[in-house]
Every structure is written in C-alpha cells, then in structure tokens.
Amino acid sequence: MEEKGISRAVIKRLPRYYRYLGELLEDGVERISSSELSERMKVTASQIRQDLNNFGGFGQQGYGYNVRYLYTEIGKILGLDRTHNMIIVGAGNLGQALANYAAFERSGFKTIGIFDINPVLKGVSVRGIPIRMTDELPEFIRNNNVEIATLTLPKAKALEMAKLLADCGVKAFWNFAHTDLNLAMPGNYIVENVHLSESLMRLSYNLTRYESEHKQQS
Amino acid sequence: MEEKGISRAVIKRLPRYYRYLGELLEDGVERISSSELSERMKVTASQIRQDLNNFGGFGQQGYGYNVRYLYTEIGKILGLDRTHNMIIVGAGNLGQALANYAAFERSGFKTIGIFDINPVLKGVSVRGIPIRMTDELPEFIRNNNVEIATLTLPKAKALEMAKLLADCGVKAFWNFAHTDLNLAMPGNYIVENVHLSESLMRLSYNLTRYESEHKQQS
DNA sequence: TAGATTGTTAATCGATTAACAATC
DNA sequence: TAGATTGTTAATCGATTAACAATC
Numbered sequence: 364m365e366e367k368g369i370s371r372a373v374i375k376r377l378p379r380y381y382r383y384l385g386e387l388l389e390d391g392v393e394r395i396s397s398s399e400l401s402e403r404m405k406v407t408a409s410q411i412r413q414d415l416n417n418f419g420g421f422g423q424q425g426y427g428y429n430v431r432y433l434y435t436e437i438g439k440i441l442g443l444d445r446t447h448n449m450i451i452v453g454a455g456n457l458g459q460a461l462a463n464y465a466a467f468e469r470s471g472f473k474t475i476g477i478f479d480i481n482p483v484l485k486g487v488s489v490r491g492i493p494i495r496m497t498d499e500l501p502e503f504i505r506n507n508n509v510e511i512a513t514l515t516l517p518k519a520k521a522l523e524m525a526k527l528l529a530d531c532g533v534k535a536f537w538n539f540a541h542t543d544l545n546l547a548m549p550g551n552y553i554v555e556n557v558h559l560s561e562s563l564m565r566l567s568y569n570l571t572r573y574e575s576e577h578k579q580q581s
Numbered sequence: 582m583e584e585k586g587i588s589r590a591v592i593k594r595l596p597r598y599y600r601y602l603g604e605l606l607e608d609g610v611e612r613i614s615s616s617e618l619s620e621r622m623k624v625t626a627s628q629i630r631q632d633l634n635n636f637g638g639f640g641q642q643g644y645g646y647n648v649r650y651l652y653t654e655i656g657k658i659l660g661l662d663r664t665h666n667m668i669i670v671g672a673g674n675l676g677q678a679l680a681n682y683a684a685f686e687r688s689g690f691k692t693i694g695i696f697d698i699n700p701v702l703k704g705v706s707v708r709g710i711p712i713r714m715t716d717e718l719p720e721f722i723r724n725n726n727v728e729i730a731t732l733t734l735p736k737a738k739a740l741e742m743a744k745l746l747a748d749c750g751v752k753a754f755w756n757f758a759h760t761d762l763n764l765a766m767p768g769n770y771i772v773e774n775v776h777l778s779e780s781l782m783r784l785s786y787n788l789t790r791y792e793s794e795h796k797q798q799s
Numbered sequence: 800t801a802g803a804t805t806g807t808t809a810a811t812c813g814a815t816t817a818a819c820a821a822t823c
Numbered sequence: 824t825a826g827a828t829t830g831t832t833a834a835t836c837g838a839t840t841a842a843c844a845a846t847c
Binding site for chain 1: 589593594595596597599600622623658659660661665673674675677678679681684685688689690700728729752753759761764769771773775776777778779780781782783784785786787788789791792
C-alpha cells in the first residue's frame with residue numbers, strides 16, 4: 364500500500380467518497396459497484412476506479428466494493444483511524460463556532476485548547492474548554508501533543524503566530540486567515556487554507572453570470 | 582468583454598488575484614508586471630496572462646498592469662461592484678459567526694436577515710440583526726430582495742430548506758451543510774459548497790503522509 | 800460456467816507552460 | 824528608437840474518460 368505521487372485532484376475527492384460511503388453504510392448498503400456509485404455521485408465510474416486504485420485494489424471483479432471495507436480503508440488513508448489533537452488560536456466568533464462544532468470530534472479531531480490574546484476572554488469556557496492566553500501556548504504545546512493548530516485570527520497576526528507555533532513543534536495548520544500561509548512559512552509544514560471570502564466571491568461570480576444570462580428581471 | 586466558457590480553474594483563481602492586487606494597492610504599488618506578480622503569488626507569469634486574457638486585455642505591452650485598474654476590473658468580474666443581499670438560515674454557532682463577520686459586508690455582501698427554527702432564539706440580535714423564525718421566510722423574501730441564502734443548518738434539513746427558498750425565488754446558495762446541494766436541487770441554481778470537514782480531512786491526509794515520511798518520532 | 804465488474808492500459812481532453820510576434 | 828512586457832499561438836503536461844483483458 365505504498366502511496367506516493369497521488370495527485371492533488373485525487374486527494375481532494377477522497378473525503379467526498381468517504382462521505383458517500385458513510386451514508387451508504389448508514390442506509391445498510393453492503394456492496395456497491397463503481398457504476399452505481401458513479402450515478403449517485405455524478406462522476407464517471409472510470410474515475411472512481413482510477414482514484415481508488417491509487418491506493419490499492421479494494422474491489423473484487425464481478426462483485427464491486429464492500430461498503431464497510433472501503434469506508435474503513437479510505438478512513439485509514441485520510442488518517443481518521445486515530446485521534447488528532449487540535450488547538451484553536453483566535454477565540455473570536457469563528458474560532459468559538461469551530462470549537463463548538465462537535466462533529467469534528469466524532470471524526471477524531473479533538474480540540475484540547477483554545478487561545479486568544481484578549482484578556483476579557485480569559486477563563487471563558489467553550490464546550491468545557493477554557494480559553495487561555497496566547498502567552499501560555501509554548502508551555503501548553505510542550506505538555507500536550509498538539510498536532511493541528513486552527514488559525515482563526517486576523518490576517519495581520521496569523522503568520523507571526525504560525526511561525527511561533529511551528530517553533531514549538533506544531534506541524535499542521537488549518538488556516539482561516541486571509542493569507543496564503545503555505546507560501547509564507549519557511550520549512551516544511553502542512554497548511555490547509557480555508558478562504559471563506561474567496562468562496563463567497565466565486566458564488567458572486569456565478570450569480571453575476573447567471574443574472575446577466577437571465578435578465579428577464581425588472 | 583464577452584465572458585463565456587471560462588474554465589472552473591480560472592474562476593477559482595480570480596479571487597486570489599483580487600486579494601493580491603488589493604494588498605498591492607494598499608502598499609501603494611501602481612503598476613505590476615505578470616512576472617513580478619507571478620513571483621509573489623508563486624504561479625507562472627504565463628498563467629496570469631492567460632487567465633486575465635480570458636476577460637480582456639487589461640495590460641499594456643512594455644508597461645505591465647495598472648494595479649488599481651486591474652483590481653477594479655476583477656472586482657467587476659466577480660460582481661463586487663454592487664451589493665448582494667444575503668440571509669443566513671440556521672443561527673447556530675457557525676451561522677452567528679458568519680453574521681458577525683463584518684468583512685463580508687465590506688465586499689458588498691450584506692446580511693439582511695437571520696433565521697432559525699429554535700423559538701429560544703426568536704428576537705435575539707446578532708450584530709443588530711434580529712433572528713427570525715423560519716416560517717417568516719416566504720414573506721421576508723417577498724418583501725426584500727434576497728439574492729443569496731447562506732445555509733448553516735444540519736444536513737438533514739438543508740435540502741428541504743433550499744427547495745423552499747428556491748420556490749420563493751432565491752437563486753444562490755452558500756451551503757455549509759454536509760451534503761451536495763448542487764446535485765440534489767432540481768433546476769438551475771448557483772450553489773457554492775463549503776465542506777469544512779472535508780477540508781480538515783485533507784489536512785489530516787497530508788499530515789498522515791508527512792508523519793509517515795518523517796518517523797523520527799518517539 | 801456465464802455474467803458481472805474490477806484493475807489497468809490506451810486514447811482523449813483540457814489545462815498549464817513555453818515561446819515569440821505584436822506593440823507600447 | 825530600443826527595451827520591456829503583453830497577448831496569443833503552439834507545445835507540453837497531466838488528468839479524465841474509454842476500452843477491454845483479467846478474474847471473481
């Protein structure tokens with residue numbers, strides 16, 4: 364099961380396969396063929412088979428794929444077969460919303476700390492987790508196995524904070540700040556950017572096109 | 582300036598150009614060449630020129646691009662030259678966090694209503710906007726020009742709600758529910774999915790690969 | 800065995816990069 | 824004018840789809 368040189372496009376699709384397989388599992392479906400799955404997901408059966416075969420032969424000729432097995436295997440590939448300790452840096456609205464979102468925990472992403480610079484928030488609890496001051500970060504990371512740092516702080520402070528965290532040994536960043544952290548970080552780190560405003564702009568682009576095509580409006 | 586058949590890949594990059602140009606503008610940079618911009622953004626100059634030329638010749642040979650002009654033009658393409666009225670359906674943590682996020686408003690996305698089914702939230706205000714009950718939605722949409730509906734509600738209720746909103750005339754959906762709304766909606770609608778859990782899984786995938794490559798850990 | 804469906808190779812398509820003539 | 828840099832065509836690269844032999 365040597366995985367190397369898997370294309371970004373394939374990786375991007377994996378979580379979606381995982382979601383669909385989870386739903387099939389909930390529905391009690393035991394087996395599924397690539398063509399059945401392709402119909403549900405609106406992708407080609409060819410693509411499904413190509414994608415999965417990057418990681419190994421999970422199917423069986425003449426039968427298809429066992430849903431539970433495939434679900435489990437994709438889960439392993441995605442690293443969902445174990446717990447990842449996460450901290451949230453920036454306890455504003457978005458940071459607190461993410462901390463409150465229990466579904467991540469079910470997938471193994473455990474929020475073990477929330478940090479902010481605002482002294483007003485000191486000691487305030489979110490889902491049982493007290494908000495700590497950012498100056499406590501180095502010690503906290505030393506005493507806890509922090510794998511992922513979620514950055515929900517203003518762009519101006521995000522890079523500096525990421526560098527500090529990197530120095531403390533954090534390897535992975537889930538970045539909500541409006542900046543390309545991956546380009547600015549010296550060294551080898553995992554950065555996943557979530558740029559909500561860019562998502563909204565794409566929506567706006569498509570809406571604008573749509574409206575100019577259907578201008579039967581008043 | 583006929584725009585048609587612009588590839589999804591190009592559209593995905595547009596907001597990023599817009600962001601970088603905005604920063605250049607803030608820094609007082611007047612003109613920039615594709616090669617200078619390519620260095621900052623870590624893409625090829627060729628790609629920048631190709632991308633921009635999908636929409637028109639914004640540059641000048643021997644000079645480059647005027648930052649302010651290009652910024653404005655891309656803004657127009659993205660539909661940021663006017664206001665878009667938005668409602669948020671689902672006033673949980675994420676819905677409230679998005680409502681509180683003032684930066685969207687600066688880009689022209691104006692939250693004019695927040696809705697939930699939970700009677701406890703009735704009348705609670707978020708950034709001056711009272712949370713209304715979802716049964717008021719049809720009338721609200723009739724009386725207000727609602728272009729975009731942000732869906733921050735559980736997956737189980739998202740599709741039903743989207744259909745109701747569509748019937749009321751809402752054309753665009755910013756969907757945070759864990760479901761592929763675009764595939765499930767009958768008819769022609771604009772759907773932009775934000776699947777945070779899938780983003781986190783991609784992070785986890787990359788982290789897992791990274792750790793298995795650097796297993797000098799205890 | 801016959802039928803079904805995978806795994807995989809080959810063909811196609813689309814997106815990115817390179818090159819350069821046009822032109823400011 | 825000479826130098827710079829675009830706009831655009833051509834070449835390359837990578838990703839998707841089609842086809843089919845392998846095999847359950």
